[in-house]
Amino acid sequence: MGQLVKGTWQDGWYDTDATGGHFVRDTARFRNWITPNGEPGPSGAGGFAAESGRYHLYVSYACPWAHRTLIFRALKGLSPHIGISVVHPDMLSEGWTFATGFPGTTGDDLHGLSFLRDIYIRARPDASGRVTVPVLWDRAQNTIASNESAEIIRMFNTAFDDLTGNRDDYAPTSLRREIDRINARIYSDVNNGVYKAGFATTQTAYDDAVTALFETLDWLEARLTYNRYLLGTHLTEADWRLFTTLARFDAVYHGHFKCSRTRLVEFPNLWAYTRELYQWPGVAETVHFDHISRHYHYSHATINPNRIVPVPPCTDWTIPHARDHLLAA
Numbered sequence: 001m002g003q004l005v006k007g008t009w010q011d012g013w014y015d016t017d018a019t020g021g022h023f024v025r026d027t028a029r030f031r032n033w034i035t036p037n038g039e040p041g042p043s044g045a046g047g048f049a050a051e052s053g054r055y056h057l058y059v060s061y062a063c064p065w066a067h068r069t070l071i072f073r074a075l076k077g078l079s080p081h082i083g084i085s086v087v088h089p090d091m092l093s094e095g096w097t098f099a100t101g102f103p104g105t106t107g108d109d110l111h112g113l114s115f116l117r118d119i120y121i122r123a124r125p126d127a128s129g130r131v132t133v134p135v136l137w138d139r140a141q142n143t144i145a146s147n148e149s150a151e152i153i154r155m156f157n158t159a160f161d162d163l164t165g166n167r168d169d170y171a172p173t174s175l176r177r178e179i180d181r182i183n184a185r186i187y188s189d190v191n192n193g194v195y196k197a198g199f200a201t202t203q204t205a206y207d208d209a210v211t212a213l214f215e216t217l218d219w220l221e222a223r224l225t226y227n228r229y230l231l232g233t234h235l236t237e238a239d240w241r242l243f244t245t246l247a248r249f250d251a252v253y254h255g256h257f258k259c260s261r262t263r264l265v266e267f268p269n270l271w272a273y274t275r276e277l278y279q280w281p282g283v284a285e286t287v288h289f290d291h292i293s294r295h296y297h298y299s300h301a302t303i304n305p306n307r308i309v310p311v312p313p314c315t316d317w318t319i320p321h322a323r324d325h326l327l328a329a
């Protein structure tokens, strides 16, 4: 675990001293948008046109943010057009590495580099900041197009539609405001909320995070009683963003991050809803519980100093979701 400072690697854990024990996530630094014809998007530079075989995704199967991008790649039929490389689940003093030897890891089949930080340095020799997955690499310009998952899934949602013919829209304009609103709460209290609880270094910081987390999960549980999906009858991006956290909840966040009040399987609606999303065509193949459990338990020595990886909970993800009585568009 560490970060780049002007192109040089510095080892070190998150510094929570300056923030009263609160974990504060760094903002992503590569923010270009792929568009159908290369016009600039909402941020960054232009020149990133949607072309088959041009872009490559670096992911960890453990990471919930990278997982979003894998789901959108599957849902939108992008697998033949965008390759992937999978890092090793252990993120230790060198950060993410391209070590192989764990099932599903690929190494860096594009550049043959050893560490994910080398990809950042190749894009920007004086790069500073955290070296995170996912990374969307542009083979044409030899740079990182984006390392912000929220934006990568928005691009994947429409930018390649002419190429794939897949016009499924998970962020339709008519629902965009509501999607953004619910995403904001779920990001703060749930997606990032579990990290705030797990990485807190004071009781108050932990209490704040875990209280907000379960308030929001209770609110979602109630909302999903009569709504098939978060926005009603339409399955949207907001559901997929919530899914990657819920999928990890009982295996990792409940114990390792001390999100211990209630397990996912004890929320009847949330649990059935998560199973429906898991059983969605193409999605189960993106979920790798071996990488998930190994990464968190083995990498975070400050919270699990003996690096013991616990036995997984016996969860049956194939139980029918039985939510067909709720309307879907």
Ligand SMILES: N[C@@H](CCC(=O)N[C@@H](CS)C(=O)NCC(=O)O)C(=O)O
Residues within 6 Å of the ligand: 001, 002, 026, 027, 028, 062, 063, 064, 065, 066, 130, 131, 132, 133, 134, 147, 148, 149, 150
């Ligand atoms: N804003 C980024 C956050 C990605 C992120 O924090 N990824 C984690 C893995 S779950 C990571 O690579 N962390 C390495 C680090 O913080 O040094 C996104 O959503 O794409």
